[in-house]
Amino acid sequence: MRSSPAPKRALFSSSPRSSGPTPSTASSTFRSCGRSEARRRTAKAASNRSKRSSHMLDNHETTRFISVANGDASADPWGASPSAQPTSDEPYARLELGLTAILTLPGLPVFYYGDEVGLAGGGDPDSRRVMPGEDALSDRQKAVRDLARKLGKLRRCSSALREGARVPIHAEPRVWAYLRGDPAADDFVIVAMHASTGPSSAIIQADNLPPGTYVDVLSGSSVEIGPGASLEVPPLTARVLVPAGSACL
Template sequence: MRPLLPLTALLLASAAAQTAPALPTFEGQIIYQVMPDRFFDGDQTNNAGVDRSNLRAWHGGDLPGLTAKLPYVQKLGATALWLTPVYRQQTVNSFDTAPYHGYWPADFRDVDPHFGTLADFGKFTAAAKAAGMRVVLDQVINHYGYEAPTVRQQPAWFNGEAQCAASQNRDVDCPLSGLPDLRQSNPEVRQFLLENADFWRGQGVDAFRYDAIKHVEGPFLRDLLARDRAAGTWTLGEWYDADTGTVADWQKAGFDSLFLFSLQGAMRQSVMGSSSLTNVANVLARQDELPRPGEVALFLDNHDVPRFAQGSLFEDEGQARTRYGLRALMTLKGVPVIWQGTEIAMRGAGDPDNRRSMRFENEWTAAEREVFGAAQGAIAARKASRALSVGDQKLLPVPARLEDDLLLLTRQSGSERVLAAWHGGRERKTYSIRLTTLGLGTGTQAVTRSLYAGQDAKVSVSGGWLHLSLPGRDAAAFTLALK
């Protein structure tokens, strides 16, 4: 069994640091997640084994294609791109599946020929930076691919059956989905993985998303995060199903951000489903537990979970509620992450159905264009408002009789204050609530329209009452001019 530093000890080790460099930040950024193979084919000469009719095969997307489509990402309004791994992969399929996703690496310091070359990666990062966009690269630190030559060449690098059998932490010491499990306590492995991060920093990467951190040794993570922080590299960890407490613990341990899975689950229930908005409110009510709430990654879906729109049996309903979800997401404190295709409400069940190839404007329906327009408008409003981008967040006490269908919060930066209203009711409705109930101060405000372009939502204040006119199943944001 390899030594494991418990998370509590990791927290103490981090807290003991006497001096710390300035913390990297992504607050105010909007991340667009791309799986390169499923995005856009920019070079048909690297299409060996491509079969777009098979969701488990290569589809031909590559780095030249991603570079060519940067204007599309800019048009949406995202400010950063997260790429799933582009490493050179094992050359054979496993379980009738090609390593198109990038998580079965064979060489951590080269680009898979299906994606292009290191030179293509350099062209991509240069183009992204010229467009004012940051680059987040997925880093695998837990395993190699099933058929990677290193597994045979360096057996001491991996945990075997004996280590797994003797382990007191099987999440760390045993293979994840049978993948060859790296032993980070081996000095060679530790140095190799640390230098991988240095290598990709040298290729122009601004931030790392670390895969499957639940399955990685604590002492190694401590060293890795310290090295990243010293280099000014923002770090985003994936702990599947993380709630607020888990995110808070890992922020204290050195991660800048984790994905808040509990919020994603609550939004799936309450926004895509028909459950009470108290599910979401209960998650947001724990915000004060987070050391750095503005850095937490917020998302509707990603490549590991079913598509958000898949939560409805009907395509039109899925599109309408995805529009609602995207607008709602843009009201929250944190770093929104949009998985490619969610901006048009693409559908898909579990892996690999949730990884269908991206479709672009010339292939969209009118309804998909409408969802994209809503996403684009909500992102533009967020970027134009310092309160929505980086302001403090306060959940307002909605009367109990309304809390199933109405969630209210404010975002404030300096003198700018924005009221966000989520409405889960099926039909348009007008609400009148006393200002004293909400703790919003005093004053009057003429009828004010939503900050989201094209949305028919209004707020006004008179006689000590807040009046809201909200469309059914939608989220709005309003400038609030009360004392």
């Protein structure tokens, strides 16, 4: 039976272990200590579960994310016309948003081989195609790989992305922004994503963000944030900002 593509349309899915402490755990905690200490232990347990949870876009039993984004998820994996490798930009842009999400949210990013180059594929067994060689990759596939490399290097360098808290900045349909880490410790990353295809950029008010000069790790451009400033995010684009003086640049 073909797996439903619905989870992949949500950009990422987390394991059941990302939920909070079980009722039995919380109950025993409250019985063995005072309420304030119990709350601290319960919050710590929930945080630890979040760090151990994993996020992935697809796997060997599902249709490839990029084929879902290309509207090609229903192709017969056993037939003569399997899911085609996309040639338009939008499926790759949506894949880049998904990769940005799993590499910047709390938890462990999990890549199914080929996601880093936008490998197409229908349901199992078509989702298990041979990994293409360098000469077989299109320029757009190489661009996806470059994004994955940049974010992977940033995550390896930044403890804020590996262990920091997530602070919501902005949330509306198709537009999200959050901060990872602790601005007081000068160790933080700002992430903004715009999943709409409309002609207009999303405008995110940045009044509550730490003022200063930032660098977008993905584009290399500089961004000034201060009183009255806003952050512009074009359609189907992600922005990942770090302070200009960050050691991770």
